Amino acid sequence: MAVSVLFRVWRRPFLVLCCAFFIVACESMPKPMRNLGKTDVDFVMDVHVKEQKELLMELTRKMYVRNPDQLKKLDDMTIEDRMLQMFGRHDDIELPSLVFEELGGKTGIEAILLSFDESFQGDRVFAAMVGLTEMLRRSYNHQQEFFILDSLDEQALYNSARNIEVFVWRLYQRKNSQDELFLLTNHVTDGEFDTSFDRIFAKMTMIQDMMALIVADKTNRSITKVAQGVAQFVFLPIP
Template sequence: MSLYKTCFKACFAIAVCMFVVGCGSMPKTVRNLGKSDVDFVTDVHARQLKLQMIELTRKLYVRNPIQLHKNPAATIDSRIKQIFGSENSIELPPLIFDELNGVTGIDAILLSFDETFQGDRVFAAIVGLSEMLRRSYNHQQEFFILDSLDEQALYNSARNIEIFVWRLYHRRDQYGNPLIYSNETNDNGGDISFDRLFTKMVMIQDMMALIVADKTNRSITKVAHGVAQFVFLPIP
């Protein structure tokens, strides 16, 4: 292929990308002209992560109905819409709420495990986790050629999910009860479906971190620490 044709294709792809980013209502077939193979993969991972988070929200509210009842007007579906918008929308609602004192991201996660917090712990936890994960995707749900992600942010978000899980399973009130109930064990094994859900989420983020690192030819700085040192990592 001649240099002229190569430059023309590159310029055309960039132009299409810039156009469709500003026109989210364009038909999907047209928007796809501005995507690389990695963009399609990223779209799938981001969409799957959103679906996993919606499932997590439902499961936590089923296990913690008392948290939902702290807001008499709330239902599971209304909470999901507040946090995620419509299931198929690529538009993400802002995650700043008065009932959480305006905190979000990691601060909202920490609030959900604060023994003095009297509000909806599930809502605080999901808002915080969702915002933290969104930051690792630059608050996007669809990606094009000019978009770029940070492999370190994706890696750190995977570790933060693991830290969140540890806190979820271990943080208890003064009476020894979990601050937020999750897995339920009994003589027959019980329900450990939360483990499977969190494992899927960690795998999604770790895989995306590897894909982006391979694409950009950059390395990931890995962290090693014990459970006693679990501190949430920053999302660059």
């Protein structure tokens, strides 16, 4: 009887420990073998995170094309250099750190705010994209791939979706003392209005909202939703 009781007490921690070792081992396995440590939800999360990264890269390129003066603030800097700093190489396992001396060590929401600070003389596109990218990475626990024991915070995902909307509003509304937008986005070309930025932002927001719903359903937890008017457009914390 004593042996039976001890087995029941230790069985769950033992199984959890075994699963943890299995997941760690999965990360160094070839992809077909790693997939054994995934649920259907994990596969869905992997796809969403990959798509979000592609959208961030596309947005970064477009922002620099639309604001070429920002890239010129550093000698010999190219779009590819900036992309490498933020996203690393395609085959990199680890994500690059998004803390940079030229931004005063600010990242996440603080870096986004820096891009709209009139006293800031640096590359505003870099500050904005470093901040946006880091904010979204935090909502994913800085992970690029997910396994059985991994868990995300549905509130962080929801808040990050709202923060994208706040970021977009600031892009379109915030101006300097010369009544000029800090960063340019949508514009009219040959009489046609370019809304490609809007489409990217809409996709990014949709991905975060979808991830929040998936995680909330998986964990059986609820999301605290926030009602915001334009006058209340402030960035929400990422738990």
